[in-house]
Amino acid sequence: MSGDHAEESADRIIDPVGQTAEDVAVLVRGVPGVQRLHGGLFGEVATYLPGRRVSGIRIAADRVEVHVVLDANVPIRMTAERIHALVHAATRLPVHVVVEDIAA
Structure with a gap:
Protein backbone atom coordinates (compact mmCIF):
# COMPACT_ATOMS: atom_id res chain seq x y z
CA MET A 1 0.00 0.00 0.00
CA SER A 2 2.76 2.45 0.84
CA GLY A 3 4.33 1.84 -2.59
CA ASP A 4 1.11 2.96 -4.31
CA HIS A 5 1.00 6.06 -2.16
CA ALA A 6 4.60 6.95 -3.09
CA GLU A 7 3.77 6.63 -6.80
CA GLU A 8 0.75 8.91 -6.37
CA SER A 9 2.91 11.50 -4.60
CA ALA A 10 5.55 11.34 -7.35
CA ASP A 11 2.87 11.99 -9.97
CA ARG A 12 1.84 15.15 -8.12
CA ILE A 13 5.31 16.69 -7.97
CA ILE A 14 5.18 20.05 -9.68
CA ASP A 15 7.95 20.89 -12.12
CA PRO A 16 8.45 24.62 -11.48
CA VAL A 17 10.48 25.28 -14.63
CA GLY A 18 8.07 23.32 -16.79
CA GLN A 19 5.03 24.95 -15.25
CA THR A 20 6.62 28.38 -15.59
CA ALA A 21 7.49 27.75 -19.24
CA GLU A 22 3.95 26.63 -20.00
CA ASP A 23 2.48 29.60 -18.10
CA VAL A 24 4.75 32.01 -19.99
CA ALA A 25 3.73 30.41 -23.29
CA ARG A 36 2.70 32.07 -32.52
CA LEU A 37 5.82 31.17 -30.60
CA HIS A 38 8.89 30.42 -32.72
CA GLY A 39 11.40 27.69 -31.95
CA GLY A 40 14.34 29.29 -33.75
CA LEU A 41 16.00 28.33 -37.02
CA PHE A 42 16.65 24.75 -35.93
CA GLY A 43 14.05 24.44 -33.17
CA GLU A 44 16.70 25.08 -30.55
CA VAL A 45 14.76 27.75 -28.65
CA ARG A 52 8.15 17.30 -23.63
CA ARG A 53 9.37 20.75 -24.54
CA VAL A 54 7.92 24.24 -24.67
CA SER A 55 9.00 25.66 -28.00
CA GLY A 56 9.75 29.39 -28.28
CA ILE A 57 10.36 29.84 -24.55
CA ARG A 58 13.81 29.34 -23.03
CA ILE A 59 14.00 29.66 -19.26
CA ALA A 60 17.38 29.80 -17.57
CA ALA A 61 18.22 30.54 -13.94
CA ASP A 62 19.03 34.16 -14.78
CA ARG A 63 16.75 35.07 -17.72
CA VAL A 64 13.82 34.20 -19.97
CA GLU A 65 13.96 34.27 -23.77
CA VAL A 66 10.75 34.57 -25.74
CA HIS A 67 10.78 34.10 -29.54
CA VAL A 68 7.65 35.06 -31.44
CA VAL A 69 6.06 35.62 -34.82
CA LEU A 70 3.91 38.76 -34.90
CA ASP A 71 1.04 39.84 -37.13
CA ALA A 72 2.09 42.36 -39.78
CA ASN A 73 -0.53 44.88 -38.67
CA VAL A 74 0.63 45.37 -35.06
CA PRO A 75 3.26 47.82 -33.80
CA ILE A 76 6.31 45.61 -33.37
CA ARG A 77 8.10 47.53 -30.61
CA MET A 78 4.93 48.07 -28.57
CA THR A 79 3.97 44.41 -28.85
CA ALA A 80 7.46 43.26 -27.84
CA GLU A 81 7.37 45.66 -24.87
CA ARG A 82 3.99 44.26 -23.81
CA ILE A 83 5.38 40.71 -23.99
CA HIS A 84 8.42 41.81 -21.99
CA VAL A 99 10.70 38.85 -33.02
CA GLU A 100 11.68 36.03 -35.36
CA ASP A 101 9.24 36.84 -38.13
CA ILE A 102 6.29 38.95 -39.23
CA ALA A 103 3.30 37.05 -40.59
CA ALA A 104 1.52 38.51 -43.60
Missing part, protein backbone atom coordinates in the same frame (compact mmCIF):
# COMPACT_ATOMS: atom_id res chain seq x y z
CA VAL A 26 0.04 30.94 -22.46
CA LEU A 27 0.68 34.56 -21.45
CA VAL A 28 2.61 35.32 -24.64
CA ARG A 29 0.08 33.65 -26.94
CA GLY A 30 -2.59 35.83 -25.34
CA VAL A 31 -0.90 39.09 -26.34
CA PRO A 32 -2.79 40.72 -29.22
CA GLY A 33 -0.74 40.47 -32.39
CA VAL A 34 1.22 37.36 -31.40
CA GLN A 35 0.72 34.88 -34.21
CA ALA A 46 12.81 25.76 -26.10
CA THR A 47 12.55 24.75 -22.51
CA TYR A 48 13.37 21.06 -22.54
CA LEU A 49 11.49 18.98 -19.99
CA PRO A 50 11.16 15.26 -19.34
CA GLY A 51 9.08 13.90 -22.21
CA ALA A 85 6.33 43.44 -19.27
CA LEU A 86 3.98 40.46 -18.88
CA VAL A 87 6.74 37.87 -18.75
CA HIS A 88 8.85 39.93 -16.35
CA ALA A 89 5.86 40.42 -14.04
CA ALA A 90 5.21 36.66 -14.07
CA THR A 91 8.80 35.48 -13.60
CA ARG A 92 10.68 38.41 -12.01
CA LEU A 93 13.59 37.54 -14.30
CA PRO A 94 15.23 39.61 -17.03
CA VAL A 95 13.41 39.00 -20.32
CA HIS A 96 14.74 39.02 -23.86
CA VAL A 97 12.08 39.15 -26.58
CA VAL A 98 13.06 38.19 -30.12
